[in-house]
Amino acid sequence: MRSFVTALALIALPAAADTPLDMPHLDIIPRTAAERERIAAVIAEANDTATGDTVHRFERMSAGATTSEAAANGDAFSHPSANLSFEERGDFFIGNGLFRRLWATAPASTIASDGLGPLYNARSCQRCHLKDGRGHPPENTDDLTTSMLVKIGVVGLDADPALLDAIEDYVGASAHPVYGGQLQDRSIAGVPPEYKLGITYEPFEVTLNGEEPAILRRPTYEVGSPAYGPLGDNWAISPRIAPQMIGLGLLEAIAVEDILALTDPDDADGDGVSGRAQVVWSDEFDRALLGRFGLKAGDPTLREQAADAFSNDIGISSPILPNDHGDCTAEQAECLAAPGGGSPEQDGTEVAQNALDLVTFYSANLAVPVRRDEGDAAVLRGRAVFHEAGCAACHNPTFVTHRLQDGGPQSFQLIWPYTDMLLHDMGPDLADGLPEGRASGQEWRTPPLWGVGLTQTVSGHTYFLHDGRARSLTEAILWHGGEAETARTNVQEMTPDTRADLIRFLESL
Ligand code: HEC
Ligand code: HEC
Incomplete structure (x- = not known):
């Protein structure tokens, strides 16, 4: 530098x-x-x-x-x-409520908090960003992930020409044709969850001057029980824990x-x-912007990061990512057939612009x-x-x-x-x-x-x-x-x- x-x-x-x-x-x-x-x-x-x-x-x-x-x-x-x-503190605490809100399967009696999934990783933001701090890998190999998620993609497919045009040196992977851009290990009734993450750790030594060697653990990840068929070729996954907020x-x-x-x-x-x-495509502004958020800086603004989390992690649509079915692909029929939770009171999506703004304000x-x-x-x-x-x-x-x-x-x-x-x-x-x-x-x-x-x-x-x-x-x-x-x-x-x-x-x- x-x-x-x-x-x-x-x-x-x-x-x-x-x-x-x-x-x-x-x-x-x-x-x-x-x-x-x-x-x-x-x-x-x-x-x-x-x-x-x-x-x-x-x-x-x-x-x-x-x-x-x-x-x-x-x-x-x-x-x-x-x-x-004083007023901003009020907004912060309303945003906190939305960050902690547990989303429910649609249709529910409370339209303001339905629309979960169909595929999802957690029912609220707070479930991963525990106490607004960082997440952790599963403690026991039998557990589902609780504050970690796994992105997936296929390397080497032809990228969208618009992206190649807008972003110099663009190398991004394409979404997986069956599993989408992220693996979800939870789902609503009637829709199979996509997989279960397997992790094994292998210890190895690193030398330290004047001390006993440090023993590190090297993880190996396995996409266990893939429910929508084999993953095919050239896929890669990226397990990530939720960062502090x-x-x-x-x-x-x-x-x-x-x-x-x-x-x-x-x-x-x-x-x-x-x-x-990092330079990424902004869905909100329809142009390339400097990437800042996420572990590879894949999101340009906090609002887009929140919209991304609502869509991919919880399965909730917003004015920025309005698809009620989140990360379902055309190959996931039960997922696409499940009812959405969008309603006219909420700008037609499962979370309204105003609520997205409050969560963003809280995150900021x-x-x-x-x-x-x-x-x-x-x-x-x-x-x-x-x-x-x-x-x-x-x-x-x-x-x-x-x-x-x-x-x-x-x-x-x-x-x-x-x-x-x-x-x-x-x-x-x-x-x-x-x-x-x-x-x-x-x-x-x-x-x-x-x-x-x-x-x-x-x-x-x-x-x-x-x-x-x-x-x-x-x-x-x-x-x-x-x-x-x-x-x-x-x-x-x-x-x-x-x-x-x-x-x-x-x-x-
Ligand atoms: C070349 C750039 C670079 C240098 C030099 C560097 N770091 Fe880092 N550091 C990173 C990156 C990138 C990560 C995240 C890596 C990952 O998550 O796999 C990181 C992660 C960390 C973390 C973990 C943070 C977290 O939230 O999990 C600590 C602690 C840290 N670095 C401390 C240090 C210290 C101390 C030094 C000097 C001895 C150092 N780093 C030198 C780039 C660097
Ligand atoms: C399933 C776990 C999970 C859930 C649920 C979740 N997050 Fe995250 N969050 C993550 C992970 C993992 C990352 C890193 C993402 C990446 O690298 O692209 C992240 C990144 C972020 C960041 C960027 C932080 C940084 O340092 O760059 C923000 C902001 C954020 N999340 C907000 C939210 C909001 C708001 C919600 C609820 C709408 C939410 N998250 C729900 C796991 C989660």
Whole structure:
């Protein structure tokens, strides 16, 4: 990657409003040249503390004025942005109700909450984003998945020419002709569920300087009991656990120009880390946009991500994805014949525009918790190690969000998400083999690290990475390969004390 500051200095950036991939739904106030300079200076100052021993003056509040200072307990990810108005807090709590709503089979007496399935993975958003935190793989091999889902596709089919035309370097897989774009292991009565996920784990050792080797577990996945016939050829699957829900509105308000400034697709600076922007087709705006959400950044906006989840995960139609039958394909007759739950009171779909907007508002405003122990000597040493080991090349510490016309909660905040929002090749060991948009089967979006230190407190477990294979922060790091190989080797080779400092830093986020 290129350093943020250098990139800003080297490139004559277009005004935000002219950036072709920018967010059409945000009312952005274009930056002036003077503002750009101020932002670059603030970012430079924030990163300058990398090797120093003092806390940056804004570092404690990871998400600026939205940061929650509520107690670091099991509800730590469920608080609204701290700077919401009274009215906005009302919307947040209505959105929370919709996020928790258990959908029922249509037709039901309550038309507002029917339309489940026919095929689905869970009956509510909250069932996967447990306590607004991350999901986990099934604990027992006999269990259905509860907060994990599996995408499926066929690699090598001719892609839609419109997509190839609109998106440079498009490599996405096509939906499976029988099973669609996602595998559902639940269904309403009379419709067979598609499959049952099988997982086996194989232990293997990774050496660590000065310590016993770490024992990691390598997952193997099986599409068990496929109910609609054999899968055929060239299919690939991508098992993913639900990510934590905090700080998402801020990630949506990061300027496209700032994300693009971090890309280095040909690794021009020779640091082994490239970083490519995801570009995806927006169903809402009917054009290509920068991809931001999802583990391969396959969705451009929070609203589309929510519409996607309603359709594929729960089987609920919305004005953006209006098909009542969700992910059913033409080969799934019982699924297509099942009654839908759309009604005129709800814009003809199973969830109305207004409800979709409230869930989106909720998703945008789950607050990032305040840092803990950020001034502790070990944490500050660990922060320096994080930079020296090369972690910050992808887990980019800071951004300043766009200034928004409505001056809303996400407007013009200095934030510390520790992500560059870009795709990176993480090597064959983490590959799922299922391309998405411009992302290859080996690429993933750098996940934000804010809040990772509270995973045990909120979720009662420490399963990390896209499929929860890592059982601790250390294991998560030791799985890093590809562009992150040097960073991983650095961690393997450091002394146990230095490694402990690095982990203390991550735990303070
Ligand atoms: C079956 C489990 C499941 C359900 C139900 C579910 N999600 Fe998710 N959610 C996921 C997974 C897995 C991802 C990652 C998706 C990807 O990589 O494309 C995700 C991603 C997201 C993201 C993007 C987060 C990020 O960091 O990029 C948002 C926002 C989100 N979900 C909101 C919702 C909403 C709103 C609902 C209910 C309408 C919902 N989800 C229902 C599993 C679920
Ligand atoms: C080349 C880019 C890159 C570098 C360098 C890098 N990471 Fe990552 N990191 C990623 C990506 C991408 C993932 C997600 C991989 C996946 O889910 O399979 C990730 C995942 C993680 C996770 C798990 C997060 C979660 O929510 O599950 C942790 C913790 C982490 N990285 C810490 C580090 C540390 C510490 C370093 C430095 C030693 C580092 N990373 C270096 C790109 C990088």
